[in-house]
Amino acid sequence: xxxxxxxxxxxxxxxxxxxxxxxxxxxxxxxxxxxxxxxxxxxxxxxxxxxxxxxxxxxxxxxxxxxxxxxxxxxxxxxxxxxxxxxxxxxxxxxxxxxxxxxxxxxxxxxxxxx
Amino acid sequence: xxxxxxxxxxxxxxxxxxxxxxxxxxxxxxxxxxxxxxxxxxxxxxxxxxxxxxxxxxxxxxxxxxxxxxxxxxxxxxxxxxxxxxxxxxxxxxxxxxxxxxxxxxxxxxxxxx
Numbered sequence: 001x002x003x004x005x006x007x008x009x010x011x012x013x014x015x016x017x018x019x020x021x022x023x024x025x026x027x028x029x030x031x032x033x034x035x036x037x038x039x040x041x042x043x044x045x046x047x048x049x050x051x052x053x054x055x056x057x058x059x060x061x062x063x064x065x066x067x068x069x070x071x072x073x074x075x076x077x078x079x080x081x082x083x084x085x086x087x088x089x090x091x092x093x094x095x096x097x098x099x100x101x102x103x104x105x106x107x108x109x110x111x112x113x114x115x
Numbered sequence: 116x117x118x119x120x121x122x123x124x125x126x127x128x129x130x131x132x133x134x135x136x137x138x139x140x141x142x143x144x145x146x147x148x149x150x151x152x153x154x155x156x157x158x159x160x161x162x163x164x165x166x167x168x169x170x171x172x173x174x175x176x177x178x179x180x181x182x183x184x185x186x187x188x189x190x191x192x193x194x195x196x197x198x199x200x201x202x203x204x205x206x207x208x209x210x211x212x213x214x215x216x217x218x219x220x221x222x223x224x225x226x227x228x229x
Contacts, residue, residue: 031215041154041204045216056216090160094215102148102210104217106160 003027004107006091012113013081021076021110023091031055031096032074033104034066037088046089049074050096078112086114117142119209121220128197129228135182136192136223138207146212149183149190154222155203163205166190194225202227 004025013019025032033056034046048056049068063079074091091107118141128134140149151163166174166183174181178195194201207220 033216035217041222043206043217043219045218048215050215058216088158092160092217096215102212103150103162103165105162106152109158109160111158 004091004093004105006089006107006110008110009108010111010113012115014115015081015083017081018077018079019081019112020078021089021091021112023074023076023107025072025091025093025105025107027093027095027105029093029095029105030071031094032068032071033092033094034074034076035090035092035106037090037109039087043090047074047076081112081114083114086112088112117144117209117211117218119207119218119220121205121207121223123223124221125224125226127226127228130197130199132197133193133195134197134225136194136205136207136225138190138192138220140188140190140207140209142188142209142211144211148210148212149181150208150210150217151179151181151190151192152206152208152219153201153203154206155200160206164192197227199227199229201225 031050033048037043047066052068065077068074088109092104094104120139147168149166153161164176182191204222208217
């Protein structure tokens, strides 16, 4: 039973291409996130959605566009890929509310390599 | 803005020994959560332990425990009876009440030596 899943796990593409990464969670959570982990292993928030509504957008280039069709899914589309976009992208989810614990559960990550 | 600092880029310890990983953070908030996540070579991010700032008691999870010093803004992770499977990157992370994002430290690469 995979809690947070991402597809694909590996993505190799050329500069200028457009690509998408998909994320799904079956934990019943209402908040989902995209994080980027760079080559030095540093993790940084990109976006957060709560009940399909964008609540965090951390100065990410406009080439990155998240989409949440429902609470269980959060996709990331990247236009005009650049070399600097090479990284591992993690999807995560959590439950938001008065009594929730703010624990975020992560997917397996998608390693994006732009050549 | 909140910051999280992990001052030990790499550590190694013999199997079965105890190791402590350091983490300090900076915030003006009074209500927040702190976490330790483990990232083994498989790349998966695994939640190890969680501490609520309003709780004085230090969190423990089996061989993992924390030393939470709120006044000093310090949150260290102690791993007892270390095992080979503990070899991983360990990230300290912070989030405010009402803030949805995790702010991570730069990580500590821990190697358990057989």
